[in-house]
Each structure stands twice: as C-alpha cells, then as structure tokens.
Amino acid sequence: MSKLHYDTVVDRIADTLVTASTTFTPDQMRAYAHCKAKETNPNAGWVLEKLIENAEEAEKNALPLCDDTGTPHVIIELGKDATLPGDFLPAVEAGVAEGLRRLPARAMGVLGDDKERVSQKKGLSDDPGHLAMAPLRIIAIPGNAIRVTVLMLGGGPELRGKTLRVFHKHNFQVVLDEMVAWAKEAVALLGCQPAILAFGVGRSNFEASSLALEALKNADFDVQTDVEKEITDRVNAEHIGALGLGGDTSVLATFVKIGAQRASGWRVVSLRTECCVGPRRATCEF
Numbered sequence: 001m002s003k004l005h006y007d008t009v010v011d012r013i014a015d016t017l018v019t020a021s022t023t024f025t026p027d028q029m030r031a032y033a034h035c036k037a038k039e040t041n042p043n044a045g046w047v048l049e050k051l052i053e054n055a056e057e058a059e060k061n062a063l064p065l066c067d068d069t070g071t072p073h074v075i076i077e078l079g080k081d082a083t084l085p086g087d088f089l090p091a092v093e094a095g096v097a098e099g100l101r102r103l104p105a106r107a108m109g110v111l112g113d114d115k116e117r118v119s120q121k122k123g124l125s126d127d128p129g130h131l132a133m134a135p136l137r138i139i140a141i142p143g144n145a146i147r148v149t150v151l152m153l154g155g156g157p158e159l160r161g162k163t164l165r166v167f168h169k170h171n172f173q174v175v176l177d178e179m180v181a182w183a184k185e186a187v188a189l190l191g192c193q194p195a196i197l198a199f200g201v202g203r204s205n206f207e208a209s210s211l212a213l214e215a216l217k218n219a220d221f222d223v224q225t226d227v228e229k230e231i232t233d234r235v236n237a238e239h240i241g242a243l244g245l246g247g248d249t250s251v252l253a254t255f256v257k258i259g260a261q262r263a264s265g266w267r268v269v270s271l272r273t274e275c276c277v278g279p280r281r282a283t284c285e286f
C-alpha cells in the first residue's frame, strides 16, 4: 500500500470507530421507538425515552453513547477478488488508536508487564489510544470489496457473558431452553437494560464467541427469526425491564448465529448480553 493509502485507511478506520461509538443505526432507533410506544410501566418508559434522547444528543454532538467507551473489536470481510496490501492490518491498528484519541475514548489502557497488567498495579495510560484492539477476525466474502467493521464492546456485557457446552439430547429445543435460561439470569443481573442478546453456536469456545460477535455485526433490528423472537419474548415475560425497573422491555432484540457443527453430544454456546447502548458498531468499505 502506498503512503497515501496507508493514511487513508487510518483516517477511515478512525472515523468508523467514532461513528460506532456515537450513533445508533436507524433500525436500532426504530426498535427503541417501538418499545417506548408500547411500554406500560411509566418508570421504564421514562428510561427508554432518556435512552432515545441520549442517542440523539450523542449523534448530534459526536459524543460517546456511554462513559464506558468499550474495547475495540474488528471484523474484516475480505472479497475473494480483493488484494490485501501488507500494511493494511497495521493501518487498521493505527486507525483504531487514532479513533480512540479522536473520540476521545476513556483512557483505559493498563500499564505494566504481564502480572502488573492483570493486577493493575502500574495504573493506566493517559493516552486513550493505548487501549489495544482485540485480535481481529477475517471472513471471506464474494467480490472485490474489503469491509471493516469496528465494534466497541463495553464492560457490563462482558461480566454477564457466558460460553459453555450444552448437551443437545438430539433436540434443538433443549439447547434453546438452556439459552433462554442463561439469558434470563444474565439480563436480570446486567444493570443497563434493555439488553440486546447475541448468541453463537459452534464447536469450540473460540468459534462460538466469534459467531456471537458476527451476529452483532450483522444485527438488523427490523429482522427477527422465529428462534430470536422466541428468546426475546420469553425473557421479556420476566418483566425485568429497563434499568431493572420492571415493565415490558427487558430485551430489545436477539441475534443468533449458528455455525457448522461436529459429531458430538454437545454444542458450544456463547452468549453476549449486550447492553442498552449496544451494539456499538459501524462499517467502512474499501
């Protein structure tokens, strides 16, 4: 890649990170408006109204949707006829760091060696760009486009996430019931409801959590499968509600991505209990 192209990629990725951190997609706004209109609990209705206002203000002023600006995760979709220059990945990494500074994100990069980073003994860097992005994923797509999606993952959903084997007993409903049971527990504990549930079903812990992230990348609040709707409805029947105040909207939508499976009596299921500002994601194309 030429110098100009490198700088272009850095700039576009930085802008994409800012967009992911400061905007709801139109379908996400429609989902909030729909839930607000049918909410019967006045306290929960007030919370939904504030979340809509928060999103409008964030977009208008290019401000983060939440003080926890999240950890950047990147998914690259690489066209089979596209050529990926050798310095594309370093440019993506530099673009993420630049985007964190441009936002600016909360400075959350932890200093020190391995043990010090775990114990947080050496404190934090003042530089928002110090927060390294998570290992990225590349997905093959037809054509010659290179699409980069930046997802900003907040801490609350990490606390309420879970990846574990589920014995299927040759019955999909058995797995689905387990997913609903996980979701009910996680949503009740989340704190920043309404939740957006993302499930991946795969053959390993890595694959299942990658699929859950892919489900968030693809999330379209206007489209729900029967399975996704069943999960949402069954968790909403718990009446946990926005901020746990009760009401009709504990879950805004559910997104499920089921991958290839292997001969075994179990499946690996991964749940990300995304919070009320999620999924914060945006995509750019080269």
Ligand code: SF4
Residues within 6 Å of the ligand: 066, 067, 068, 069, 154, 155, 156, 157, 192, 275, 276, 277
């Ligand atoms: S859980 Fe979500 S809304 Fe709550 S503090 Fe974290 S990022 Fe913000």
